Amino acid sequence: MTIVSKDINKAVTILNNEDVVAIPTETVYGLAGNIYSEKAIHKIFEIKQRPLFNPLIVHVHSLEKAEELVSDFPEKARQLARAFWPGSLTLVLKKSPSIPDLITAGKDTVAIRMPNHPVTLQLLQELSFPLAAPSANPFGCISPTKASHVERYFKNSISMVLEGGTCKNGIESTIIGFEDNEPVLYRLGSISLEDIIDVIGTVKIKNKKDIAPDAPGMLERHYAPKTKTYLVEDVELFIQEYKNKKIGVIRFSEPKPLPSVEILEVLSKSGDLKEAASKLYSTLHNLDTLHLDMIVAEVFPDYGLGKSINDRLSRATK
Numbered sequence: 001m002t003i004v005s006k007d008i009n010k011a012v013t014i015l016n017n018e019d020v021v022a023i024p025t026e027t028v029y030g031l032a033g034n035i036y037s038e039k040a041i042h043k044i045f046e047i048k049q050r051p052l053f054n055p056l057i058v059h060v061h062s063l064e065k066a067e068e069l070v071s072d073f074p075e076k077a078r079q080l081a082r083a084f085w086p087g088s089l090t091l092v093l094k095k096s097p098s099i100p101d102l103i104t105a106g107k108d109t110v111a112i113r114m115p116n117h118p119v120t121l122q123l124l125q126e127l128s129f130p131l132a133a134p135s136a137n138p139f140g141c142i143s144p145t146k147a148s149h150v151e152r153y154f155k156n157s158i159s160m161v162l163e164g165g166t167c168k169n170g171i172e173s174t175i176i177g178f179e180d181n182e183p184v185l186y187r188l189g190s191i192s193l194e195d196i197i198d199v200i201g202t203v204k205i206k207n208k209k210d211i212a213p214d215a216p217g218m219l220e221r222h223y224a225p226k227t228k229t230y231l232v233e234d235v236e237l238f239i240q241e242y243k244n245k246k247i248g249v250i251r252f253s254e255p256k257p258l259p260s261v262e263i264l265e266v267l268s269k270s271g272d273l274k275e276a277a278s279k280l281y282s283t284l285h286n287l288d289t290l291h292l293d294m295i296v297a298e299v300f301p302d303y304g305l306g307k308s309i310n311d312r313l314s315r316a317t318k
């Protein structure tokens with residue numbers, strides 16, 4: 001049985017005991033363990049059914065701690081850390097020899113971030129080690145943005161979810177690495193590409209095929225509901241072909257009623273992409289419990305967080 005609790009001391013005890021705890025962050029809940037405990041890290045891979053070739057993100061409470069874990073901190077990485085930490089940016093940097101291979105899947109780089117959530121920052125401060133934490137969902141499924149989502153996924157396999165409320169950003173961190181000293185985008189996320197470019201200038205964007213081996217979060221099918229999901233330009237036109245089906249629709253801001261659909265979810269009536277991003281996964285989780293024949297989402301605007309939303313929706317439809 002899983003306990004959902006705000007008791008940070010209890011989480012500390014479990015983590016010191018080489019076991020795992022689900023933790024809140026401002027992006028999504030993570031499944032956390034001591035980066036130096038083989039037992040805890042194996043358990044994370046096992047209960048997520050995550051392939052061992054897919055490396056984990058290391059969570060720290062300060063820039064100084066991050067510096068200890070890497071062998072090189074390029075100036076542009078430092079600028080990004082200063083601009084966005086604590087926050088939803090993960091930096092992939094050359095690792096220090098002390099980072100276990102299990103964390104990095106044998107790579108010579110490590111992914112690090114300082115999450116912006118008071119509960120988890122306090123937890124990290126009370127531990128003598130950083131936490132590895134992938135999103136707390138079975139491999140390929142929708143990431144959790146509430147403690148109850150984690151509970152539903154893992155009620156028989158983890159002993160505690162540290163309660164931290166609803167994740168306010170609601171999609172995963174943006175991942176930036178460096179190749180030949182040049183910044184490269186590995187995963188779109190909670191910080192828009194435009195905001196990154198404002199700080200460090202041009203960023204190389206690899207096409208999906210190039211990215212896949214480096215960041216398996218970029219696998220084509222990922223973040224997927226069980227219900228068949230479609231991403232379309234014109235929802236009205238698309239659903240005309242499915243008159244007798246039970247359909248759930250996700251739209252950005254258009255509140256126009258669609259009488260033939262079972263449920264219409266508008267992610268931001270005021271047209272705010274940040275609000276829409278924060279509601280995306282909880283809406284998918286909810287629609288996925290309604291025994292619909294299909295989920296139909298409209299394509300979001302192709303800028304700012306709209307790009308990140310489209311990225312996740314397109315992977316949910318594969």
Ligand code: TXA
Binds near residue numbers: 029
């Ligand atoms: O917002 C987030 O980043 C959440 C919260 C819990 O912090 N975590 C998260 O972890 O999304 P996960 O494991 O679901 O996704 C981590 C991604 C994977 O796609 C992984 O391949 C990539 O980070 N990654 C980790 N280490 C890497 C490395 N050394 N080089 C390239 N990609 C890496």
Ligand code: MG
Binds near residue numbers: 135
């Ligand atoms: Mg994930």
